[in-house]
Amino acid sequence: MKKQFFISAFICLFGIQIVAQCVGDNFVAPHRQRVGELLSKNVSADFNGDGFQDVAVADGYSRKIFVMFGDGEGNLSEPVFYNIGFNSLDLEKGDFDGDGLTDLISANAGDGTLSILYGTTGGVFSVVSINIGGSPSAIAVSDFNRNNISDFAVTNSSGNSVTIFFGSSNRVFSAGEIISVGANPRDIVAAHFNRRRGIDLAVANTDSDTVTILSNDGEFSGKRRIQGR
Ligand SMILES: [Ca+2]
Ligand SMILES: [Ca+2]
Ligand SMILES: [Ca+2]
Numbered sequence: 501m502k503k504q505f506f507i508s509a510f511i512c513l514f515g516i517q518i519v520a521q522c523v524g525d526n527f528v529a530p531h532r533q534r535v536g537e538l539l540s541k542n543v544s545a546d547f548n549g550d551g552f553q554d555v556a557v558a559d560g561y562s563r564k565i566f567v568m569f570g571d572g573e574g575n576l577s578e579p580v581f582y583n584i585g586f587n588s589l590d591l592e593k594g595d596f597d598g599d600g601l602t603d604l605i606s607a608n609a610g611d612g613t614l615s616i617l618y619g620t621t622g623g624v625f626s627v628v629s630i631n632i633g634g635s636p637s638a639i640a641v642s643d644f645n646r647n648n649i650s651d652f653a654v655t656n657s658s659g660n661s662v663t664i665f666f667g668s669s670n671r672v673f674s675a676g677e678i679i680s681v682g683a684n685p686r687d688i689v690a691a692h693f694n695r696r697r698g699i700d701l702a703v704a705n706t707d708s709d710t711v712t713i714l715s716n717d718g719e720f721s722g723k724r725r726i727q728g729r
Contacts, residue, residue, distance in 0.1 A: 533568070535579050537561045541591040545602045548623030556617075558588040558606050565591065565606060565615070569623060582617055582627050586610030594641040594650030596667035607636035607654055614654065618671065630673070634659040642690035642699040644716055653701050653714075655685035662688065662703055662714065679714060683707035 536559030547554040552572040558565050563586055566579035585608025596603045601619035608615060612633040617625035634656035644651045649667040656663070660683050664676040682705025693700040698716030705712060 528574075531574060531576075533576055533579075535559070535566050535568070536564065540588050543591055543593045543604065545593055547602055547619060547625075549621070554623065556591065556593075556604055558584065558591040560586070560588040560608075560610070563588075563608075565604060565617060567623065567625070582615075582625055584608060584615035584627070585613035585629060588615075589636070590638045592639045592641045592652065594652060594667070596650050596652070596673075597671050598649035598667065598669050603650075605639055605641070605652060607639050609635040609637050609657065612636065628671070632656075632663065634661075637686050638688045640688040640690040640701060644690075644699055646698070653688055653690065655681070655688050655703060657684050657686055657706075660685065660705075662701065662712075681705055681712040681714075682710040685712070 535557060538559060538561035540558050540560045542555055542557040544553050544555050546552060547567060548569055552570040554567065554569045555576060556565055556567045563584055564581040565584055566581050568576035568579045570576055584606045587608060587610025588606045589609045590607040592605050593602050596616060597618060603619050604617040606615040612631060612635065614630045614632060614636055616628050619625055635658040636654050637657035638655045639652050641650050641652045644664060645666055651664060651666045653662055653664045660681060662679045662681050666674040681703045684705060684707035685703045686706045687704040689702050690699050693702060693713050694715050696717055700716050701714040703712040
């Protein structure tokens with residue numbers, strides 16, 4: 501039977517270890533590739549449209565996102581980097597301008613910014629920064645208003661709040677109200693938690709040892725317009 505190969509990436513403190521995995525068989529010897537200095541989060545997608553999965557990883561210390569392109573055989577290219585804000589705690593993917601190309605977003609707790617990398621053809625990204633203040637700590641991407649353009653919710657760990665941003669084809673975000681949650685929210689997930697159509701949110705609050713459920717009953721609507729620079 502023909503074996504299927506795909507890439508799985510594991511984050512280490514001072515580098516990234518890429519492991520080529522063989523379905524239905526044992527792991528083969530790992531391919532190690534040193535990247536960055538204090539990696540926090542990675543995502544995979546086919547950024548350059550060649551049919552092979554690629555990897556992006558955020559480095560909170562060097563303020564960079566590294567992008568490496570897969571060859572379908574478990575190997576990654578030398579990293580290309582993009583400058584982002586300080587102390588990235590989360591990295592997610594979506595299509596925030598609805599052009600069909602995967603975009604990336606980083607929550608930078610150290611300087612209160614979001615870095616959004618809009619994908620272009622060939623796997624090249626265009627970076628914009630949005631200053632939202634506080635300590636952005638985690639991001640959940642979904643289509644909260646069901647217009648087929650990705651939106652995202654971001655936690656503010658120092659402000660004990662969540663704000664939802666709605667993507668648009670002209671790359672101008674609409675922001676919803678600041679929603680209070682528990683103390684020091686550090687993770688957030690988007691899923692259906694009730695029987696209504698909209699995607700809801702669950703927030704893990706580290707210091708209050710609570711989980712906050714935000715039900716999307718139509719209140720997840722944009723009211724402020726924010727554009728990255
Ligand atoms: Ca690719
Ligand atoms: Ca896009
Ligand atoms: Ca949307």
